[in-house]
Amino acid sequence: MAAMVYKGAMQLKKVAELIHARLIGNGDVEIEQVCSIESASAGDLIFVEDKDNLPRALKSSASAVLVGDFGAADSSKPLLVCAQPRLAFARAARHLAPTSDHRYAIHPSAIVHPSARLAKEVQVDERVVIGEGVQIGSGSSIGAGSVIGAKVIIGNDCELHPNVTIYPGTRLGNRVVIQAGAVLGSDGFGYVRDKETGHYEKFPQIGRLEIEDDVEIGANSTIDRGALDVTRIGRGTKIDNLVHVGHNVQIGEDVVIAAQTGLSGSAVVQNNVVIGGQVGIADHVRIEEGAILGAQSGIPSNKIIRGKGIVFWGTPARPIREYLKELAVLARLAKRG
């Protein structure tokens, strides 16, 4: 497991250039890292989204403050002004934050099948197992103890943390991040009950899992491969810890799924959907473009949820306005009752 290394200080004017921010004040200040307002000390860059927090930020020991368009002409500290300060801060962090010290080497304790094709700049950590016919693209790293099944294809600049398991045949795009302990491509939960014996027999789970570019999967999440066809996670989708995605699920692009949510077999989630934590989505549900599902809500089998920007809540999920009205009516009756 690689150590985290600091990249060394950078002048504020260089940061401004890298994130396309407008500089106010002394650009020669040295910035070492990003930080929260609460913990900031000299060398730190902090950010403020809301003008009301600016005085607190200026009182901190940080060396510079990244602010929104509201600016601050007479600031006691140098400022970086941006239209989207949180976004700019995240980008500045990428240039400043400590990163894994990848040395693009294959640790001698790793077991790499001779037929595997690894690009030159691939980091394979301690005790990794890489199966037959695996392909891994340039700039990718595989965390200690991970097991990469036969014929898995991993694109460029992916980062797999330790103890990840990837089942045979799974395909990952570029810049995919997998947190520790996640399982990708496991057998789906499909059985057929024999009417004569009452016993369950396994339905074939021989499909594939495909994960597109820029996806992140949280720690100990599990994504099943398709039964006969493909489970797909679309470009830019972010999945939190302990999420379950069943076989044949189709998730679109730029979808956000918070922790402990579960998607049953053959569910479809279209682009730009936002799903809270502990949501339950039953089989063959369709969540259409841009809908928002509140935490713990539940969508029964075969339902369609439609409404860009509309929040749904409860089990069975309904528009939040209706749900809140129901809760209010019920509370009123109980008080009377």
Place this chain on the structure above:
Amino acid sequence: MAAMVYKGAMQLKKVAELIHARLIGNGDVEIEQVCSIESASAGDLIFVEDKDNLPRALKSSASAVLVGDFGAADSSKPLLVCAQPRLAFARAARHLAPTSDHRYAIHPSAIVHPSARLAKEVQVDERVVIGEGVQIGSGSSIGAGSVIGAKVIIGNDCELHPNVTIYPGTRLGNRVVIQAGAVLGSDGFGYVRDKETGHYEKFPQIGRLEIEDDVEIGANSTIDRGALDVTRIGRGTKIDNLVHVGHNVQIGEDVVIAAQTGLSGSAVVQNNVVIGGQVGIADHVRIEEGAILGAQSGIPSNKIIRGKGIVFWGTPARPIREYLKELAVLARLAKRG
């Protein structure tokens, strides 16, 4: 990690024989694999449960179709006719689907305690750790990176996927399948609060976990051993991903438990129960023979759920008919209100 290998083509009449199906049409057609209707091409066997889907199946490029008793006298493709087409398809798949290329070898990187007794035909993959006094039966395979604690007993023809952890003393029957990352036999969640200090102290968690024949456990699920006695998972029970089973739980035979469901300590689930996803079962609950628990429902401590074939839903769970009536009344009141 073993590669997946195709078993090679088989004549349709041979498939018919293996799954006891009635053949209509040309039995010399070569079948390579099972497939979905959507993706079928030459060499594929597909299936149809519902007569309405038959025209679509016949229009596909599949080489043969497995159908129900409704048959189809004038079919453009050879047919296999069965009473339970989905079941027959699952069985055909077992003869045709690619399977792990087990070579019944112990990988040199595995660490096997000298006192462990492994049958001759056991596959132990890369980096597996097998503890003192472990017994593993013929035909079983242990996935890369798995850790098998001391005195664990594993029966015949079991399949453990990578990175599984089994605590000491756990017993598995025959044909048990464990998906990647599952933890079997972990310490239960039992503490005693010292009334004087207010601190929690650990109650002994020194019992055992027993898993009977033909059980399947999903990826990253966790099954605690008994505190003093035994946690038991009965024959033929199927457990999905990220399920939690607490200490002392007793699960009967042919039970189905969907993803992310949790069973607290000492819960009892009798035979043939079906439990949806994200269901919460509190401690000392008893779910009696054949009851069905809808997704996300919750059963409070010490409750008994009784009713073969009856669906329960909500928290606290009640017969679904009641629950739906309540939801309808509430929605009506809110609209008025």
Place this chain on the structure above:
Amino acid sequence: MAAMVYKGAMQLKKVAELIHARLIGNGDVEIEQVCSIESASAGDLIFVEDKDNLPRALKSSASAVLVGDFGAADSSKPLLVCAQPRLAFARAARHLAPTSDHRYAIHPSAIVHPSARLAKEVQVDERVVIGEGVQIGSGSSIGAGSVIGAKVIIGNDCELHPNVTIYPGTRLGNRVVIQAGAVLGSDGFGYVRDKETGHYEKFPQIGRLEIEDDVEIGANSTIDRGALDVTRIGRGTKIDNLVHVGHNVQIGEDVVIAAQTGLSGSAVVQNNVVIGGQVGIADHVRIEEGAILGAQSGIPSNKIIRGKGIVFWGTPARPIREYLKELAVLARLAKRG
């Protein structure tokens, strides 16, 4: 993975001394282990909390019974009398129960970075990976296949079970127990959406995770480190399996969190809170001192839950008395309706 070893028999009077119990009857009886009433045989110590269970205990084959202050003058078996019998039983178990046979050795298959500082009495099991600059205190053990990231600090007498992953920079106090497969210090779920492209970009997740003394974390649970600052789990807190703790969460002392509960980013849980299974706590929630959250309840963003010893239930969580009243009113209306 170390084998479990029995510590050998101990005279009952010795047990009485160790747990400060009053002995009634023959103190020379040899005790081998603790046991449940149901499974007890000669050599076993059992316990009874409720006087009504005493006759059953006395009829068992156990060699001695640990009882509450209610005592039993004319007992057929020797007794140990204690104010808190369950607690005393737990403590007796610690002296009697089988424990891992730690030999304080570093297994030759472990990979320990030369810069790591391990106390003399540290047990490092098979295939463990220990990164740069790690410190591990005396009496701690690291289970097979675990990966300990750079600069992690682990105190004394900690027990890590197999296949645990700890991200760089995480700090554990003394006597911390981590069940198998848990992930400590993973990246939090924080992204910024670019208003122009609609794509999510990662907010820096470069903070730390600190776990204080006497904490236990369940199997396959995931605890994220802080985004910029620290996620903290307070002294004596016990966390069950498959629990998710998001970035920046602050959990106090002696908190109990049952399985599959999730805490979103920046939630605060004060001392002595009890949280049931599958509870969902949204971001920036504060659960104040001593509150009790019923299983599956949900706390929406930014809410404060206040009330020492008060049980809250439902989503959104409300005092259980209110919630039960609402359920009763609704059931009545539905029956009429």
